[in-house]
Amino acid sequence: MEIRHLKLIKAASEEGSLTAAGKKLFLTQSALSHQLKEIETEYGVPLFQRIGKKMILTQAGERVLSSAKIILDEIDKTDIDLKNFSPGDKGILRISTECYTCYHWLSKLLKSYHTQFPNVEMQIVAEATRQPMVYLLEGKLDVAIVSSSELNLVEKHRLKEKKLFTDELVVVASKNNRLTKKSHIRAQDFLEETLFLYTVSNDQLDIFQYFLNPAGVTPKKIIKLQLTEAII
Incomplete structure (x- = not known):
C-alpha cells in the first residue's frame, strides 16, 4: 500500500465517485480505477461497493480510511514543519551546560534569544549537565556551554567551538576564615x-x-x- 492509494481512498470516500476524486487529485478516472483495482487485488477484499452512481466504503475500506486520515494528516503537518525549518525561523534548540551554577544566568540569555527568535522552542537538557560533550556527539544536544572543551581531532571535525568569556575562579568563605x-x-x-x-x-x-x-x-x-x- 502506498501514499497514493491512501489519497485515493480518502478522496473517493469524500467525493463519492472516482470521477470527482480524479478532479480533486488531478488524475484521470481511469488512472484512479487502475489504482483501486491494484490495492483491492493485493489484499483480496473490495474497499468500495457501488450503489447506483455513488461509491460507498466497505468495512475494509472504512479501516483503510481511518489510517489514511491519520497518515495523510501527519504528512501534511511534517511538510509544513519542514518548510518552516529555515535557519533561525523555527525549530528546537537543545542546550545544556556542564555546571549547575550556569543555569542561574542562562535563563536571562534564553529570554533574550526568545525575543529575537520567538518561533524557536528552547529545551534545557539537564540530564546532559555532567556529560555535555557526549550528548553533543550523539546528536542529543545542539549547544553546550563548557568551561574547557579540549576537543580531540575527531571532535574538532564534528563540532564547532566559540569562546564566550573568561570565567574567574574565586573562593567563597566565611568572613572569619x-x-x-x-x-x-x-x-x-x-x-x-x-x-x-x-x-x-x-x-x-x-x-x-x-x-x-x-x-x-x-x-x-x-x-x-x-x-x-x-x-x-
Whole structure:
C-alpha cells in the first residue's frame, strides 16, 4: 500500500465517485480505477461497493480510511514543519551546560534569544549537565556551554567551538576564615581547609583540574553537595 492509494481512498470516500476524486487529485478516472483495482487485488477484499452512481466504503475500506486520515494528516503537518525549518525561523534548540551554577544566568540569555527568535522552542537538557560533550556527539544536544572543551581531532571535525568569556575562579568563605585576609590564594592554602563542592568526580571540577592537582594538593576535608544554595 502506498501514499497514493491512501489519497485515493480518502478522496473517493469524500467525493463519492472516482470521477470527482480524479478532479480533486488531478488524475484521470481511469488512472484512479487502475489504482483501486491494484490495492483491492493485493489484499483480496473490495474497499468500495457501488450503489447506483455513488461509491460507498466497505468495512475494509472504512479501516483503510481511518489510517489514511491519520497518515495523510501527519504528512501534511511534517511538510509544513519542514518548510518552516529555515535557519533561525523555527525549530528546537537543545542546550545544556556542564555546571549547575550556569543555569542561574542562562535563563536571562534564553529570554533574550526568545525575543529575537520567538518561533524557536528552547529545551534545557539537564540530564546532559555532567556529560555535555557526549550528548553533543550523539546528536542529543545542539549547544553546550563548557568551561574547557579540549576537543580531540575527531571532535574538532564534528563540532564547532566559540569562546564566550573568561570565567574567574574565586573562593567563597566565611568572613572569619583566614583565607579572606589574603589577596591571592595558593593551592597550598587548602591543605588545612574543608572544601565544599558539587557532587561530581574531582576530575570534572575546575578547581582540581587547573589548580589543586597541578600543585599536588589535597584539601584536609571535602564535602560534596548537589545545590549551590546548600554549599553557600
